[in-house]
Amino acid sequence: MKDKQLHRNKKEWVKKSVASALLLNMLCSSVAPVMAYAESGQTTATVSTNAASQSAMKVPSVDSIGLNVSSAVLLDAATGQVLLSKNSDVPLPPASMTKMMTEYIVAEQVKQGKLSWDTMVTTSENASLQTGSKVFLAEGDQHTVKDLYIAMAVGSANDATVALAEYVAGSEQQFVKMMNETAQRMGMKTAYFINATGLSRADMPEKYRPNTDRETVMSAMDAAILAKYIVNDHPDFNQFTTIQSYKFRPRDKAPIVNLDWMLEANKSIPNFKAYAYEGLDGLKTGHTEQAGYCFTGTAVRNGMRLISVVMGTDSEAHRFTETRKVLDYGFNNFEEKQIIAPKSTVKGVEKVAIKKGKETKVPVVTDQAVSFVVPKGTNPTNVTFTTKIDDNVVAPIKAGTKVGTITYTYKVDGTNQTEQRTVNLVAAQDVDKASGFRLFFRSIKNFFVDLFDGVKNLF
Known part of the structure; x- marks a missing residue:
């Protein structure tokens, strides 16, 4: 009898111990998050x-789309989320994609009321001596900010770009200082500018070259970040970038033709319809011997705007065919x-x-x-x-x-x-x-x- 009683007492003790352990565990589980919140x-x-x-x-992997570029990146414009990247942090010559920074700063000046689109700008010696793409400004010529901006954004005119830069900052090199400061503020990690145009130092007018042996560089990621600021801070950017042609002066025999072959509006233009891309409304081409052919593009579909950058392609046409691969990768595989x-x-x-x-x-x-x-x-x-x-x-x-x-x-x-x-x-x-x-x-x-x-x- 005594042994049976001991056995029953032992069983009761075990039951109580197990119940106590379970209760303690439940209490700890429920209290822990509350304590974490309080602390x-x-x-x-x-x-x-x-x-x-x-x-x-x-x-699919990025490799599967067979990009023939030195670098590329694809961002969601609203969030900055990276959807594709190939050597995107490598600093490279960006050529005229540099002008996106000039565009941004000038648009900011207008937005802040520091100048207007109707402000008259007088062409300086430096602007008149620019080489490469230009609208043949002569020293002393006067044009509105808007006309010069269109010449820069649509025709990539170096002379118009320098004229705007000098008007904003007093000199091109003072404007370059603004460009580099703005790049830092935007979080661009590799960008460094020596001029407003993207020309190599050797192609600048000798008298106006900076006292540095460095060249302008910018990674594909930095170009995309800059484009993101443009489309978000200046959502009316496409009133300029979608202009297909523009007669700069009444006397000009031929208009400026937009270098962006991928504009959606080009689907009815025989020479460009093979490149036209649904929803594409910008942004900026670039080409020098050192940079190869580059393009920062942006397109919107179903409310989702993407920004693509390709750098170092081997031909004018290929910068657009490679951009198509990048944008298709985004629109075909992702949604917001x-x-x-x-x-x-x-x-x-x-x-x-x-x-x-x-x-x-x-x-x-x-x-x-x-x-x-x-x-x-x-x-x-x-x-x-x-x-x-x-x-x-x-x-x-x-x-x-x-x-x-x-x-x-x-x-x-x-x-x-x-x-x-x-x-x-x-x-x-x-x-x-x-x-x-x-x-x-x-x-x-x-x-x-x-x-x-x-x-x-x-x-």
């Missing part, structure tokens, strides 16, 4: 989607998917604390949509987010006031590539400041709540 001030979660998981199409709509409530972060307000918490939403470019057929369920909330939100505040940020992270299916997007969390409604009377009684209430919690924790 870090951030939350991490997985974004759920209602779409059923699908099998994404297998994206919205993960979060604008003004969305984030699960787990529906409200944040606010001090001195009539309410103690304010509802928050995202300030804009979040999208990723994904392989076609993909429903990106493997998206996580991390929030960072301002711990000093004080009333009064207006709807739309930033109260934190949320960063979404997406691991691109089938690759080691990880993409991130950060948007603001903003107040969804106004919150007025509470009266002194309300704040006084709230402080008393909080005092007794804290006191009760302190006493309770003693037991």
Whole structure:
């Protein structure tokens, strides 16, 4: 009997031990994330989607499309997401793709009201002495900023480019300083400019060459970054880049013809229709003996704008046929998917604390949509987010006031590539400041709540 009793006691002890262990494990599992949140001030979660998981199409390798270029890159214009890369960080002579920086700076000057498209520019000696592509400006000639800009963007005119650069900065070399500073601000890692045109140093007018033996260089990635700034900061860029021909002077026998054969509008031009590409509306060609034939192109389809760069192709035609391969790779294999709509409530972060307000918490939403470019057929369920909330939100505040940020992270299916997007969390409604009377009684209430919690924790 005694042995049986001991056996029963032992079984009960084992059951209780197992139950205690399971309970402890459950408690630890539930408490750990809360403790992590309290210590870090951030939350991490997985974004759920209602779409059923699908099998994404297998994206072909870059090698499979047989690019005959020195370097190439393909970006999504909205996010900067890299979809294709071949030697894209190698600095190379960019030839007249350099003029994209001149275009950007001049467009910025107009945007900021520092000059207008109707401003008259007088041609200098330096501008008149330029070689290569030009509109044959003579020293003292006067033309509007707009006419010179079109000559630069459409016909790649070196003389028009220098005339604009000197008008903006006083001299070409002062303008070059602006170019290099802007490149640094944009995050262009390899770009270095010695002139506004992309000409080699030896082809510049001798009197106006810089005191350096360096040459202009820019990687395909940097060219794409520059193009991204152009299309996003100046979405009307294509009012110039889509001009097929332009008569610079009434007396000119022939118009300037756009060097971009891939313009969609060229599908009705016999000489160019074989190169015309659906949705393509820019951006800039380039050619020198050192650079070979280059092209930065951009096209939009189904709301997705891509930017392609090819450098070092072996002919005028091949820079466009290689660009077609790059853009086809993007449009055939990828699509844009919205993960979060604008003004969305984030699960787990529906409200944040606010001090001195009539309410103690304010509802928050995202300030804009979040999208990723994904392989076609993909429903990106493997998206996580991390929030960072301002711990000093004080009333009064207006709807739309930033109260934190949320960063979404997406691991691109089938690759080691990880993409991130950060948007603001903003107040969804106004919150007025509470009266002194309300704040006084709230402080008393909080005092007794804290006191009760302190006493309770003693037991």
